[in-house]
Structure formats: structure tokens, C-alpha cells
Amino acid sequence: MSDQPEFDLADGAAEVVIVGGGLAGLFCALKLAPRPVTVITAAPLGEGASTAWAQGGIAAAVAEGDSAESHAADTIAVGAGLVDEAVAYRLAREAGARIHDLLDYGVPFDRDLEGRLAVSREAAHSARRIVHVRGDMAGQAIITALIKAVRETPSIRVLEGYLAEALLTDGDAVIGLQLRKTGADITRPLRVAARAVVLATGGIGHLYAVTTNPTEACGQGLAIAARAGAVIADPEFVQFHPTAIMVGRDPAPLATEALRGEGCTLINGAGERFMPARHPLAELAPRDIVARGVFAEIAAGRGAFLDARTALGARFAEEFPTVYQSCVSAGIDPAQQPIPVAPAAHYHMGGVAVDMQGRTSLRGLWAAGEVSCTGAHGANRLASNSLLEAVVYAARIAEDIGGREFAAPPRRAEPLPALRSAPLSAAQEAELRNTMSAKVGVIRDNDGLAAAVRRFSAMEIAATSTAQLNMAITALLVAAAAWTRRESRGAHCRSDYPNENPTLADRTMTTLADARATAASLGEATPRGPRTALA
Numbered sequence: 001m002s003d004q005p006e007f008d009l010a011d012g013a014a015e016v017v018i019v020g021g022g023l024a025g026l027f028c029a030l031k032l033a034p035r036p037v038t039v040i041t042a043a044p045l046g047e048g049a050s051t052a053w054a055q056g057g058i059a060a061a062v063a064e065g066d067s068a069e070s071h072a073a074d075t076i077a078v079g080a081g082l083v084d085e086a087v088a089y090r091l092a093r094e095a096g097a098r099i100h101d102l103l104d105y106g107v108p109f110d111r112d113l114e115g116r117l118a119v120s121r122e123a124a125h126s127a128r129r130i131v132h133v134r135g136d137m138a139g140q141a142i143i144t145a146l147i148k149a150v151r152e153t154p155s156i157r158v159l160e161g162y163l164a165e166a167l168l169t170d171g172d173a174v175i176g177l178q179l180r181k182t183g184a185d186i187t188r189p190l191r192v193a194a195r196a197v198v199l200a201t202g203g204i205g206h207l208y209a210v211t212t213n214p215t216e217a218c219g220q221g222l223a224i225a226a227r228a229g230a231v232i233a234d235p236e237f238v239q240f241h242p243t244a245i246m247v248g249r250d251p252a253p254l255a256t257e258a259l260r261g262e263g264c265t266l267i268n269g270a271g272e273r274f275m276p277a278r279h280p281l282a283e284l285a286p287r288d289i290v291a292r293g294v295f296a297e298i299a300a301g302r303g304a305f306l307d308a309r310t311a312l313g314a315r316f317a318e319e320f321p322t323v324y325q326s327c328v329s330a331g332i333d334p335a336q337q338p339i340p341v342a343p344a345a346h347y348h349m350g351g352v353a354v355d356m357q358g359r360t361s362l363r364g365l366w367a368a369g370e371v372s373c374t375g376a377h378g379a380n381r382l383a384s385n386s387l388l389e390a391v392v393y394a395a396r397i398a399e400d401i402g403g404r405e406f407a408a409p410p411r412r413a414e415p416l417p418a419l420r421s422a423p424l425s426a427a428q429e430a431e432l433r434n435t436m437s438a439k440v441g442v443i444r445d446n447d448g449l450a451a452a453v454r455r456f457s458a459m460e461i462a463a464t465s466t467a468q469l470n471m472a473i474t475a476l477l478v479a480a481a482a483w484t485r486r487e488s489r490g491a492h493c494r495s496d497y498p499n500e501n502p503t504l505a506d507r508t509m510t511t512l513a514d515a516r517a518t519a520a521s522l523g524e525a526t527p528r529g530p531r532t533a534l535a
């Protein structure tokens with residue numbers, strides 16, 4: 001491709017580019033108004049974003065008798081010693097203001113008879129503090145309201161159907177993006193000059209064979225930041241949701257935790273509850289403990305089921321319409337039958353390391369939402385803290401970028417590998433996802449992780465498309481950090497190191513170079529830099 005940007009935003013109306021059309025991306029764009037911004041999103045707005053699928057709601061200490069301090073304390077307790085406490089307190093304190101922003105954008109949060117925000121309870125929260133919409137419709141209601149607000153805001157331009165496949169860099173500064181029209185294998189990539197790039201590309205769940213995440217959540221954003229040299233934090237910590245509904249769908253539909261909050265129980269095939277023996281909070285124990293309980297029942301051949309017959313019965317359809325539909329479409333009536341469940345990759349605590357303003361280690365690059373790692377979740381996320389983190393950091397990034405004057409970016413960027421845009425073949429994708437689930441999943445060990453590191457490193461070296469390269473790189477980062485952390489902590493469970501090791505109570509700060517070095521130490525050759533100049 002030519003040296004000149006083909007689609008140069010630097011001289012146009014927009015100089016701030018936001019990648020991602022979920023909650024973090026859209027909220028940041030709205031908060032930046034009237035400053036011109038361009039939002040780039042792989043799927044049409046409303047599709048391909050985890051936000052739309054959120055069922056529980058947003059954690060915020062807005063109810064009488066609750067406090068931001070108590071919310072922060074719960075967040076810190078669940079994070080298994082790795083939560084940055086200052087981050088947790090600031091997150092909890094800013095929750096109320098961001099909920100009011102969302103109300104202003106038109107999100108119809110449920111209210112009680114006195115008109116106060118209605119709040120429900122979720123696992124490991126010491127109070128009822130989940131702000132929700134019509135039972136389990138929070139995500140859909142939030143994204144619908146924000147899309148409407150974005151469409152009505154003239155300063156926001158939305159480019160739908162473009163995949164960001166690389167960042168353009170000049171030293172440690174990000175100066176633009178390489179994009180590709182989705183579904184167009186043979187088109188040349190487009191280069192977009194930008195003075196500020198905000199990554200809001202969501203999580204990595206689709207790197208696993210069983211996941212609740214949309215296909216677009218396959219770690220592309222994390223990989224492109226890592227390839228540009230960004231510091232990546234805590235990548236080994238992946239949260240597995242204990243109750244994905246196992247009806248042969250990919251992604252697997254979710255049975256929200258709020259169901260357990262309402263008294264639904266977990267039983268095995270013999271009809272016995274198995275969580276009371278594992279934790280005093282039983283079904284409301286932290287997610288990692290419940291996920292391991294479900295995993296153990298399935299591994300032992302007893303199966304695992306969510307039983308709503310007594311707690312909800314005939315009220316199920318009205319109170320949890322999304323889950324009800326998922327069950328009914330698979331021939332299960334949850335008012336009368338237990339729902340088959342299994343743990344599924346659900347949320348990535350790790351991500352691109354950011355500071356309190358959402359700045360990454362690279363100049364010109366910010367990150368918000370699930371692709372980022374703020375330190376709020378530590379080794380395990382407290383339920384419904386992720387939507388909160390997305391809005392809090394999107395707002396802070398907007399404030400940080402706010403009135404800044406940016407210098408014009410250089411017009412020449414460092415070379416990138418020349419690769420096709422073709423998606424992974426079905427066989428390649430299945431191999432990567434199965435390796436992640438089998439060797440980097442709910443329970444991990446040295447041999448499995450070492451094999452995964454070697455395999456993902458080989459995939460990176462052999463990649464013939466950017467999609468394959470990016471997925472292999474994110475998988476490598478997760479597996480290498482998991483191999484390196486020789487203890488069990490939060491969501492990271494190693495059968496060969498079953499206990500927490502107090503000397504390892506530090507967050508992981510790593511880079512792609514570190515992950516490649518780990519692979520080399522395990523016997524895999526490292527790539528020798530970009531293959532050629534820009535395609």
C-alpha cells in the first residue's frame with residue numbers, strides 16, 4: 001500500500017478515533033461531544049458488543065444505607081489481594097454520577113414505588129446495589145439508549161463494519177490505525193491518521209471454546225496494543241461464569257447471577273445441592289468458587305443444573321425474560337425443569353494497562369472498558385462492576401482528552417507485517433479455542449500451560465492473516481502469564497500450585513516481548529520482527 005494515509009482523518013473534522021461501539025466506546029464519544037470524534041466498530045452498532053448482552057446491571061451504591069466505601073470493600077475482598085484500592089474507591093465513588101449520566105442519555109433504569117432507583121443483589125455484594133432494567137434487560141436498554149443518543153449527536157461520526165487490525169506507531173507514540181473492511185478478504189487495508197486513539201474493543205471470551213461473549217470479543221484490541229509495545233496487565237485472570245446454559249449454542253446463553261440472588265440453587269444430576277459444602281455463601285459465593293464447583297460436578301460425571309422451580313416457578317418468564325427465551329428455544333421450561341449449566345469464559349480482568357485517566361503506556365493511546373486493565377478487579381471481578389468501570393473510565397478519558405491540542409501526527413508510520421485479512425479457517429479457530437479451554441481454562445497446570453504457550457507461539461510465527469496473528473498473540477499473552485504465576489489466586493486456579501502464595505501478591509505487568517521470551521524459554525523459536533514493510 002502507498003505511504004500516504006488513504007483515509008486521512010488528521011486534516012478532517014475528527015482527530016479522535018474511538019475503536020469499539022459498546023458501552024465504553026459510545027459513552028466516551030458522548031462525553032467528548034461537541035469535540036468531533038470518529039467511532040469505528042467491527043459490527044453494526046448494537047451488534048457484536050457484550051454490552052448489549054449484560055443481564056444483571058450496574059453496581060452502584062445508590063440505595064439508602066449503602067455506601068461507596070462498602071462497595072469498594074466488597075470489590076477489594078473479591079479481587080484476592082490484587083485490587084488497586086485507590087482505583088476501587090474512586091470507582092465506587094463515581095458510580096452515582098455516571099448512573100445519572102446514563103439516565104440523562106435515556107436509560108430507563110427500574111424504580112421502586114417511591115420513584116427511587118430499584119436495586120437488586122448479586123454474589124459477594126454486601127448490599128442490594130445492582131441498578132437494572134426490566135429484570136435482565138439492562139444491557140439491551142443501555143445500548144439502545146446510547147445508540148439513539150449517538151445518532152442524535154452531530155459531532156460523532158460512526159464507521160460501522162471496519163476492523164482495526166493494527167496500530168500505526170512512531171516510536172512510543174500511536175499515530176493512527178490500520179483498518180480493514182470486515183468480510184472483504186482481498187481489499188487493501190486502510191490507514192487512518194489519528195491524534196488520539198481510544199481502544200474500547202471489549203474482551204477475549206471468544207478465544208475459548210465455551211463462552212458467553214460475542215464473536216467479536218476475540219482479543220483483537222488487546223493484541224494490536226501489545227504488538228505496538230503497550231504494557232499489558234494481569235492477562236492470566238479470566239473469569240468463568242458458572243452458569244452458561246448448555247444447549248449447544250455458541251456463544252452459550254447466560255443464566256444471570258441474579259437468578260441465584262433470587263434463591264435459585266445449583267444441583268447435580270442426582271438433585272443434590274453441591275455449593276453449601278464448598279462455601280458458607282453457597283450459590284452466592286464468589287464466581288470463581290462457584291465456577292469450580294460446577295466444573296467439578298461436570299468433571300465427576302454428575303452434571304450441573306440451575307434449579308429455579310421453587311424460587312421462581314411461574315414468575316420466571318416475567319422476571320427473567322431473556323433467560324426464559326434462551327431456555328424455551330432449546331425446549332426447556334425453567335419453571336418446571338432444572339437448566340443444564342457449565343462454566344464459560346465470560347470476562348477478562350486483564351487487559352491493556354491504564355492509569356487513573358485511562359492512559360496506556362503509549363502516547364496517544366487510551367483504553368476503556370473490558371480491553372483495559374485499571375486494577376479495579378484484581379484477580380477476580382465483583383459482579384456488575386464491569387459496566388461501571390466502562391462508564392467511569394470512558395468519562396475520565398473524555399475529560400483527559402477534552403480540550404487538549406494535539407500536534408499533527410507524522411505521515412509515515414513504522415512498518416507492519418504484510419498479512420492478508422482472511423479470517424481463520426474453521427479448523428484453526430477450533431484448535432485455538434479448544435486449546436484455550438482445555439489448557440488455559442478453569443483449572444490449569446504446568447504441562448498444559450507450557451504446551452499452550454508453545455502452540456500459540458508457533459501459531460503467531462506461522463500466521464498468514466492478521467486475525468490469526470492477533471488471536472494467537474492474545475492467547476499467548478494469557479497462557480504465558482498463567483504459566484508464570486505459580487500459585488492459585490482468584491480466578492487463576494492451578495492444580496499444581498493449589499494455594500495462594502503471599503510472596504506473589506503483585507499484579508502482572510507484561511509485554512508481548514516478555515510472552516515471546518517465555519515461549520523461547522519453553523523451547524519455541526521467537527519471531528524475528530515484522531516480516532516485511534506494509535502491505
Ligand SMILES: Cc1cc2nc3c(=O)[nH]c(=O)nc-3n(C[C@H](O)[C@H](O)[C@H](O)COP(=O)(O)OP(=O)(O)OC[C@H]3O[C@@H](n4cnc5c(N)ncnc54)[C@H](O)[C@@H]3O)c2cc1C
Pocket residue numbers: 019020021022023024025040041042043047048049050051052053054055056057058059138139162163164165200201202203212213214216217220221254346347368369370371383384385386387388390
Ligand atoms: C452475557 C453477558 C452478560 C454480562 N452481564 C453483565 C452485567 O450484568 N453487569 C456488568 O457489569 N457486566 C456484565 N457483563 C460484562 C460487560 O457486559 C462487559 O464487560 C462490557 O459490556 C464491556 O463493554 P465494552 O464497551 O468494553 O465492550 P463491548 O460492549 O464488548 O464492545 C466492544 C466493541 O468493540 C468492537 N470491536 C471489537 N474488536 C474490534 C476491532 N478490532 N475493530 C473495531 N471494532 C472492534 C465490537 O464490535 C464492539 O462494538 C456481561 C457480559 C456478557 C457477555
